[in-house]
Amino acid sequence: MTVAATTAASAARVFVPRDSAACSVGADEVADALRAELARRGQSVQIVRNGSRGAFWLEPLVEVATPAGRIAYGPVAAGDVPGLVDAGLTTGGEHPLRLGPTDAIPYFARQERLTFARMGVTDPLSLDDYQAHGGWRGLRAALAAASGADVVEEVVRSGLRGRGGAAFPAGIKWRTVAATPARQKYVACNADEGDSGTYSDRMIMEGDPFVLIEGMTIAGLAVGATSGFIYIRSEYPDAERTFAAALAAARAAGCLGRDILGQGRAFDIEIRRGAGAYICGEETAMLESLEGKRGMVRPKPPLPAVAGLFGLPTVINNVITLASVPVILDKGAKHYADYGMGRSRGTLPFQLAGNIKRGGLVEKAFGLTLRELIYDFGGGTASGRPLRAVQVGGPLGPYLPESKLDTPLDYEALSAAGGMVGHGGVVVFDDTVDMARMARYAMEFCAHESCGKCTPCRIGAVRGVEVIDRIRKGKSRGAQGDGQAALLRDLCDTMVGGSLCAMGGMTPLPVLSALDHFPQDFGLGAPSAPSTPGMKSKGT
């Protein structure tokens, strides 16, 4: 098939995503059916397994390249394939599943894709594709820079903040690593994307892995590190396989290794696999795990930027942060910083998840509202029932009621409204949700995943489950749970103030927000006065 396609210059190109989410609803079967159907008809067509465009409700989304641009069809089932080919799929023919030009689909047309510019457009493992779509331009700029410090300052000027959740300015962190003398420094990429409702890191590793390699390499050049590690969670086997293949291809092409792009600079990357511990997404627990130990949180200071992996200065950034660096170096800090609002510069790939009609990845400049995201892009709930609560920022993010949906998505504005941006995951719940049960789950998850190092988290989470169980039991008997609710608030206060890391320190946020906004689910009266504590100090 490939040979036929390369010899026949006019062979049509059909795109079927290889992204694991697309495959989870049948993309592999569609690709197989297409291959068989086209072979049966003797048509010479090249099937490209691209990344996902990120509109998962349209997956499997099949595209065909035509002189008028790419035409999309979706969602395609394997059984639709013969009919599609009959309708002239390979030339963009009419069919009930035809969605028109991909770029004109409103879900995509209204996005501002910087980090995800190539996502779904290219074959993730084709270096030619990567190069043809702006690849390595950021790296070339970094190699041409007079010094690593210039690269660091460019990242500082872009305003890029850590996209993993803590939102610390990436350039400032890099500055610290660059300024700390050491025989060896490291770049450690945190690909332990454990927050429910998030999948942007997975998409990068599966759909545009070279951009992450490029970003990590730029970080290495900027701070003087020659060795990189990427810690990929074990729940992402496809991401690990694709990223490993991308590393091998980049090395073979001289984009990684001892002599990057022939410029005499060295950097290489090694993959390490997690083992199902949520806490290893916390940067110091990840370092412990990379060192082959239990994923126990380290007290700070020392900062990992000064004494990180194996005790040496380490840049730790998550996947999206590092994958956003190439476009900053390529197009300049100002281009990136021109997007966004306030102190939240650039774009964020938001991820719509849970009970949502049109779930998927939406990269937009900071500043749009949750309502625009959930209704204009997401189309409301999947069930068609009224929306009741939204959790933004993963399992440590507070639950927001419908009344907070007009808050702009910006680190500071959302924090002021009692929320947090975190890693950009937006999980939607309809009105069938029992918020007391979700509060219990937050504590249960913390008890399950606590590393056990500090008492407020290790024991507090277990006690939290017990207290919520008592409140729920009391509710079923019609008893007033005010005393127990006060106890729960007191416990949360201890966890917020006394925990070593965000796991114990922020688990109270979903719990208290559920209690504040949905007291009736706990069998309590009207919404009570105290708001979620510790928000402003814990946000960054």
Add this chain to the structure above:
Amino acid sequence: MTGREGIAVPAAADAAGDAITEAIAAHLGRAGALMPMLHAVQDRLGFIPADAVPRLAAALNLSRAEVYGVVTFYHDFRNAPPGRHVLKVCRAEACQAMGSDELVAHLTGRLGADVGETSTDGAVTLEAVYCLGNCALSPAVMLDGRLHGRVTARRADDLLAQCGAPR
């Protein structure tokens, strides 16, 4: 077989011994080698046999307590062989919003096994997982490393049938 250091490693008679020997040989000398070694053992055997603890400890100059501590810290590492198939069900928030609790109830009923257990015919081990990164297509499960989205009770039954479970 010869280890990295050129020291002859005693040939192990059984598959488990071989897997441990090979895991040590493949990763000895790497920084932080314990996790890659444990993964190599479990990739081959499906679990970490008790024998692995003293052998990895000796190879890495760690105490047995340290190795045991690592094995037991991580949810992935099993101390007993799983069933012929491993079905991981996501129980995190996004999947809960789309009925994963009901899906878990359906699966435990069908398999006659609780989460963390194996069906009595040894066909399927049911495990909980907290996010598979398929949150726009919830509820999600992973069967033998392959991701499935929008898993209704009917689709779950199809997957179980693939594992040889009776309808």
